[in-house]
Amino acid sequence: MSGALAACGGGSAPDGVPVAQAPARTVAGWTEVALQAVRTVKPGPPMAARSFAIMYTCMYNTWCAYDAVAQPTPIGQGARRPPEERTAVSKAMAMSYAAHAALVDQYPTEKAAFDHHLRRLGYEPAPESAGPGTPAGLGMALSRAEIAYCHTDGANQLGNLDPMGVPYADYTGxxxxxxPMSVGAPTPRELIPAPGSWQPLTYTDAGGVLRTPAHLGAAWSRVRPFALASSDQYRPGPPAAFGSVEFVEQTRHIVEVQQSLTDEQKVIAEYWADGPSSELPPGHWLQFGLYVSERDRHTDDEDIKLFFALSHAMADAAIAAWDAKRAYDSARPITAVRYLMHGQTITGYGSLGPAGGLRRIRGETWVPYQSLAFPSPPFPEHVSGHSTFSAAAAEVLRSFTGSDAFGASYLKPAHSVTIEPGVPAQDVHLGWDTFSAAARQAGISRIYGGIHFESGNTAGLTLGTKVGARAFAKAQALWLGRA
Incomplete structure (x- = not known):
């Protein structure tokens, strides 16, 4: 997410804990570290959502050990510390070691950055004295247990389910x-034998590498959820079928939207794009969580509850959305437009992409309002992951705060859109009075960007709201000790 949001608004220590003030905003600090790791490593959205949930679960289970009533997930049972050890210093230290262990497992190439942050907090990455009774030892032990559990959750993080041993690889066939469609060349109809189905794309990425990504997360419906009874529990109805009037109408609608984008709509499309080198949609909403944390002056106790619920809502949203994507295997707009409008002259963005501006083009060369270095995400259209993630997160933020009021805003300076030089002509301010409004804008941004149909957006918003409510209810029952 480029740019920045505008924000509104002791005791003695047990053995192994330095006698000092607890680091301020421990959970928020590790959130920032995790977000940067995602920007650097560039996992897919489902993988990022899962990694965030693993980190916060490790931190949450550790935090529960220092709380009087909160119940951990099953992996953290039996770790409750005596009342005299339940200090802010102990909790901060234990959660930091838990977060560090989780992040090293998820993003091992970034260990130096994680070590650096731990040292900034006054802790050593490999403490000499870290027995099970110390905060450091407890944090590391609970994390190891959670990590081992998650290595068998169906995500194939270690590649053990793939014959080639590729991490996160599809193992479902x-x-x-x-x-594959070559984005930079006209597409003959005979190269689209299944116009209603997803099609891989071949394009040159930002590093100048020719790529043809496979279906990212093809096995994600098999990942073990947090609160959902199954990946298809809330599966929405199917998208418009190829050959139907609805399929033709939704395709024409996308072309018409692209022909009349305003500067504000173009800014919305880019702001919510969350592609490679960003923190991805789950991280985008974690940044909104950080905004709420600062706005409402959260303590670490409040933060760990919020981010535990928020991350699991988005992790389950990924499972539910990718279940629908796999079940329906539906075409992205670029496939539908190039097939249905083949041989026609239309107004749109062709081989030069948005950088070349709107012009008269052949339908078989149409591209969406996206960077040519990432023209469409590598997975099927229905439902929109952005819409599902966003609605799930908005539901948690609304439930946790007790209000839909948000109040954040974003400024896009004139002439700073990277997709299309010179846009916007003037500064554009985006603002969201409510979490719901932000989720709706995230959803519609994918239509402005030309990579989703309206039905994929609305179905995703409905799906995400259901997933978010279920995840929040389970998380809240745990921290209230009522699970």
Missing amino acids: YVAKNP
């Missing part, structure tokens, strides 16, 4: 019904 998915095969696209269409051959």
Whole structure:
């Protein structure tokens, strides 16, 4: 997420804990570290959502050990510390070691950055004295247990389910019904044998590398959820079928939207894009969580509850959304437009992309309002992941704060859109009075960007709201000791 949000608004220590004030905003600090790791490593959205949830679960289970009533997840049972040890200093130290261990497992190439943050907090990455009774030892032990549990959750993080040992690789045998489409060349109809189905794209990425990404997260419906009874518990109805009037109308609608984008709509499309080198949609909403934390002057106790619920809502949202994507295997707009409008002259963005501006083009060369270095995400259209993530997160933020009021804003300076030089002509301010409004804008941004149909957006918003409510209810029952 480029730019920045505008914000409104002791005792003696047990053995192994330095006698000092607890670091301020421990949870928020590790959140920032995790967000940067995602920007650097560039995992897919489902993988990022899962990693965030693992980190916060490790921190939450550790925090529960220092709380009088909160129940941990099953992996953290039996770790309750005596009342005299339940200090802010102990909690901060234990949660920091838990977060460090989780992040090293999820993003091992970034260990130096995680070590650096731990040292900034006054802790050593490999403490000499870290027995099970110390905050450091407890944090590391609970994290190891959670990490081992998550290594068997179906995500294939270690590659042990793939014959080639590739981490997160598909192990279900998915095969696209269409051959790859070369984005930079006209697409003959015969290269789209299944116009209603997803099609891989071949394009040159920002580093100048020619890529043809496979279906990212093809096995994600098999990942073990947090609160959902199953990945298909709330599966929405199917998208418009190829050959139907609805399929033709939604395709024409996307082309018409692209022809009449305003500067504000273009800013919205770019702001919510959350593609490579960003913190991705789950991280975007964690940043909103940080805004709320600062706005409402959270303590670490409040933060760990919020981010535990928020991350699991988005992790379950990924499972539910990718279940629908796999079940319906539906075409992205670029496939639908190039097939249905083949041979027609239309107004749109062609081989030069948005950088070349709107012009008269052949339908078989149409591209969405996206960077040519990442023209469409590498997975099916229905439902929108952005919409599902956003609605799930908005539901948690609304439930946790007791209000839909948000109050954040964002400024896009004139001439700073990277997709299309010179846009916007003047500064554009985006503002969200409510979490719901932010979620709706995230959803519609994918239509402005030309990579989702309206039904994929609305179905995703509905799905995400259901997932978010279920995840929040379970998380809240745990921290209230009522699970």
